Amino acid sequence: MRNFFTLFFAAIFSLGALILAIVACAGSTKNYSPINKIYCAELDLSQMNVSTVLPSVGSVSLSSLGLPTYINIGLWSYCVEDSSHNIQSCSSPHGIQKFNLTSLLYENIADNEALELIDSVASVVLPAKLKSKMTYYNNLVKCMFITIIIGIILSFVSLVFNVLRWIIHIRPLTWGGAFFSFLAFAALIVSIGSCLGTYSYIKYILKHNYSDYGISMKIGRNYQGLMWGAVVGAILNFILWCNVRSRPNVIYANAPIEEKPLI
Template structure:
C-alpha cells in the first residue's frame, strides 16, 4: 500500500512538471493568450536612441522606422508589442531562437524610406560586448533549448515507468523510474539555469550601456515561474522514486502453535 501512494504522488508531480515545461516551451509561438505572454526575456526599444543605433540616419524617429516598442523572445520565436503593451504579432517557430539583437532590430524595421537609407545590418551600432560574444550567448541558448526538450522527453518516459511500476512489481522498473526522474530534473534545472544566466548577463550589458543606446531588457517572469515549478515538481518526483520499494513488502502471519496434548 505504501508503494501505491508513493507512486501515485510521484505521478502527480511528474505530470505537473511535464505540463508546466510544455507550456513554457510553447511560449510566444502563437499570438493568443496566454501563450503570447510567455517569453524568456523582453527587449524594451521604446526609448531607443535612434541617432546612436543608426548613425547613418538623421532626423529619424523610432515611429518612422516602424520598430516595435517591445520584443518578447521565446524559445522558438518572438512576439512584438506596441507602446500600449498590445501584442501585434508573433513570428513563426523556426527551430532554436538565436539571440541576435542586430538582426532583431533590422528585421523589424518597416519597409519605408528610412529602410532604404540603411544598406545592411552593418549600419546598426550596438554594444561591442553583445557583438563580440554572440557565439557564446547562442551556445547557451542552444543548451537552454535542447535541455528543456530532453527534460520533457525524460519526464514523459518517467511517467510511463510510473504506470508500468503500478502494474508490474519488478526491480528494473524501480531503477529505471529513479534514473529517468533524476536526469529529467537535471535537464530542466540546466535549462532554466542557462536561460537565467544568459539573459541576466545580456540585461547587465544593456543596463550599463543604456545612456548611449536606450535599450533595456527584462526577464520573463511567467516563463521563470513555469520552469521553476517544473523543476520543483521533477525534484519531488525523484525524491519519491528514491523511496519506492523494488518489491512489495509481504507480511507473513505467524502460524498458530499447536498445543501438545497432556498425557
C-alpha cells in the first residue's frame, strides 16, 4: 500500500513538472493569452536614445521608426508590445531564439525611409561588452533551450516508468525511474539557471549603459514561475522514487507447530 501512494504522488509531481515545462517552452510562440505573456526576458525600448543607437537616422521617435515599445524574448520566437503593454504580434517559431539585440532592432524598424539611411545591421550601435560576448551569450541560450527539451523528454520517460512500475514489480524499473527522474530534475535546473544567469548579466550591462542607450531589460516572471514550479515537481518526483521499495513486502504467517504425541 505504501508503494501505491508513493508512486501515485510521484506520478502527480512528474506530470506537473512535464506540463509546466511544456507551457514555459511554448511561451511567446502565438499571440493569444496566456502564451503571449510567457517570455524569458523583456526589452524596454520606451526610453531608447535613437540618436545614439541609430546615429544615421538622427533624432527621431520610436513611433516614427515603427519600432515597438517592448520586445518579449521567448525560447522559439519573440512578441512585440506597444506602450500600453498590448501584444501586437509574435514572430513565427524558428528554432532556438538567439539573443541578438542588434538584429531585433533592425528587423523591427518598419519605416522604409529610415531603413534606407541604415546601411546594415552593423550600423546599430550598442554597448561594446554586449556585442563582444554575443557568441558566449548565445551558447548559454542554446544550453537553456536544449536542456529544457531534454527535461521535458525525461519527465515523460519518468512518468512512463511510473506506470510500468505500478504493473510490474521488478527492481530495474525502480532504479530506472529514480535515474530518469534525477536526470529530468538536473536538466530543468540547468535550463532555468542558464536563463537566469544569461539574462541577468545582460540586464546588468544594459543598466550600466542606460544613460547612453536608454534600453533596459527585465526577467520574465511568468516564465520563471513556471520553470521553478517544474523544478520543484521534478525534485519531489525524484525524492519519492528514492522511497519506492523494489519489491512489495510479503508477510509469511508462522507455520503451526506440530504436536508430537507423548510416548
